[in-house]
Amino acid sequence: MMTVMTPAGTLRPVLGDQISDGRLPSLADLDPARDVVLFAEVREEAAYVPHHRQKIALIFAGMRGFAERLRQKGVRVRYVRLDEPGNTHTIVGEIARAAASEGLQHVVMTEPGEWRLRQALDALSHNSSMRLDIREDDRFICSHGTFQAWARGKTTLRMELFYRHMRQRTGLLMDGNEPCGGRWNFDTENRKRLPKGASAPARKFIVPNAIARQTLDDVARWFPDGFGAIDTFAYATTPHEAEALLAAFLDNILPGFGDYQDAMAKGEPWLWHSVLSASLNLGLLDPMDVCKRAEAQYRAGKAPLNAVEGFVRQILGWREFVRGVYWLRMPEYKKRNALGADRRLPWFYWSGETDMACIRDVIATTRDNAYAHHIQRLMVTGNFAMLLGVHPDPINAWYMAVYADAYEWAELPNTHGMATFADGGIVGSKPYAASGAYINRMSDYCGTCRYDVKKRIGQDACPFNALYWDFLDRNRKVLSGNIRLAMPYKSLDRMSAADRKNIRLQAERWRERFGATPL
Ligand code: FAD
Ligand code: DLZ
Ligand code: SF4
Numbered sequence: 001m002m003t004v005m006t007p008a009g010t011l012r013p014v015l016g017d018q019i020s021d022g023r024l025p026s027l028a029d030l031d032p033a034r035d036v037v038l039f040a041e042v043r044e045e046a047a048y049v050p051h052h053r054q055k056i057a058l059i060f061a062g063m064r065g066f067a068e069r070l071r072q073k074g075v076r077v078r079y080v081r082l083d084e085p086g087n088t089h090t091i092v093g094e095i096a097r098a099a100a101s102e103g104l105q106h107v108v109m110t111e112p113g114e115w116r117l118r119q120a121l122d123a124l125s126h127n128s129s130m131r132l133d134i135r136e137d138d139r140f141i142c143s144h145g146t147f148q149a150w151a152r153g154k155t156t157l158r159m160e161l162f163y164r165h166m167r168q169r170t171g172l173l174m175d176g177n178e179p180c181g182g183r184w185n186f187d188t189e190n191r192k193r194l195p196k197g198a199s200a201p202a203r204k205f206i207v208p209n210a211i212a213r214q215t216l217d218d219v220a221r222w223f224p225d226g227f228g229a230i231d232t233f234a235y236a237t238t239p240h241e242a243e244a245l246l247a248a249f250l251d252n253i254l255p256g257f258g259d260y261q262d263a264m265a266k267g268e269p270w271l272w273h274s275v276l277s278a279s280l281n282l283g284l285l286d287p288m289d290v291c292k293r294a295e296a297q298y299r300a301g302k303a304p305l306n307a308v309e310g311f312v313r314q315i316l317g318w319r320e321f322v323r324g325v326y327w328l329r330m331p332e333y334k335k336r337n338a339l340g341a342d343r344r345l346p347w348f349y350w351s352g353e354t355d356m357a358c359i360r361d362v363i364a365t366t367r368d369n370a371y372a373h374h375i376q377r378l379m380v381t382g383n384f385a386m387l388l389g390v391h392p393d394p395i396n397a398w399y400m401a402v403y404a405d406a407y408e409w410a411e412l413p414n415t416h417g418m419a420t421f422a423d424g425g426i427v428g429s430k431p432y433a434a435s436g437a438y439i440n441r442m443s444d445y446c447g448t449c450r451y452d453v454k455k456r457i458g459q460d461a462c463p464f465n466a467l468y469w470d471f472l473d474r475n476r477k478v479l480s481g482n483i484r485l486a487m488p489y490k491s492l493d494r495m496s497a498a499d500r501k502n503i504r505l506q507a508e509r510w511r512e513r514f515g516a517t518p519l
Helices: 043-047 053-072 091-102 115-127 144-151 159-170 210-222 239-256 277-282 287-299 305-329 357-369 374-388 392-402 408-419 436-442 463-474 483-494 497-513
Strands: 010-013 036-040 076-080 106-110 131-135
Touching (some): 010 091, 053 076, 053 277, 076 091, 144 159, 159 305, 239 287, 239 305, 463 497
């Protein structure tokens, strides 16, 4: 009797930030009759930095929900829980284990978002007999090839020029060959301080579904001492929930997005921000769809151009740009430390125990919500770590750990490039260094702070002030030639030698006091 051999199927691992029903390149040609889709909760991913518990729960709930939806479609799913006996606790270990036990030699997956995992997968492919096909992640608007072609021959990479290029390529917010409204950028209209008494619009939050609730219980049990509150979890874990958040944002919040984009207010974690980064980065939302729907609000007269352009620039511009820079410059990019920073990160970044009202508020929302908005990340925690001279590694580890949206392709260029200037000017043309005056201008923090924002020296002086001038003084060799810093260096040079010495001593006292000691 003749036996008919069906060709072996394919193992299709799906990573925790690949929760994209119907849009994942590695599942495009899935054969439900023969293929196996693999999900693996593993300690290596969950613990290579001490992730916020909401971030772990978000990813595991996203994976569990996606696995369930695939099963309901008749797909064979192998789901490895964190507590499953035999779990090797690495992605590559679980791929090898699944391939062996399912008898599958062909593995197809979508490229990972982080360099270290790409390296591990390449090593697996070289060291085993299995055939590993890694497909490009087309859930971004700009492909690797398009970014490389744009960057070729350029000595500096500037987001603004990349963004204009992408507007032209995609036709987003274009009227023919011209940008809508005759301008590419409405930033100057987007720097308003929040008026007294004004409060942010009401926003929609997600009540965790059954899978998310079970996952939150598991994560609370598995990571009892992990960072961050867990019972305040309100993230979308399914495409349906993310769609509800997006729709509510477009209707109720987008119209005011531009005006207060740079503002900060005590006890107001969200203001007019979209809080969609975790959904976008998990794969629940498609960035091009989000941009097109924001544009449609403008075209329908439901949101002003400064708001829509500001929002589209964040996604089409910044999000795609930082990813492009990451893949263009890794692995060398991560080793950069242009300012020779060498200090420890103060413990209050984890505990929130500080008298600095601005930092205390940002750490509070970070712990409660695994979220802080961009200006808080950039001008409060990022700026302060840079002024102190904290080494880039602990800063990166902190940003990777504490935010629900943190993946290295987005986190590293923002931290190394924008917040700390560790990359020496690849992402930004100057460090975003600022004294307390900036925070006072853009927020209501200083009014309730125990420190005096107007003072530079003394125990009750705002620590940002002496640290700011000391930062400029210490880094004179690298920074004083930067034309965009000409004004502050002029002010510094007008100070007497005694003033500069006092600033240096005061800055050193702050470093000691905050535990920013040499590594
Ligand atoms: P909104 O203000 O509503 O902006 C809309 C969307 O634009 C965001 O959802 C996000 O997808 C995108 N976006 C905006 N700014 C940026 C940016 N600079 N880079 C990339 N995308 C952007 N963003 C991450 O997604 N992951 C990170 O790990 C991350 N780490 C950061 C670290 C530092 C030090 C800094 C300064 C910024 C970091 N950002 C990161 C960028 C930005 O702060 C967050 O994307 C934003 O705060 C998310 O909140 P939101 O969704 O309300 O954004
Ligand atoms: C962040 C994360 C965590 C905490 N846990 C897992 C996991 O257990 N399994 C998994 O497949 N992915 C996880 N992730 C997401 C990965 O770290 C992410 O896919 C890579 O960093 C690439 O962006
Ligand atoms: Fe922050 Fe200084 Fe203002 Fe206090 S006085 S809130 S430390 S900027």
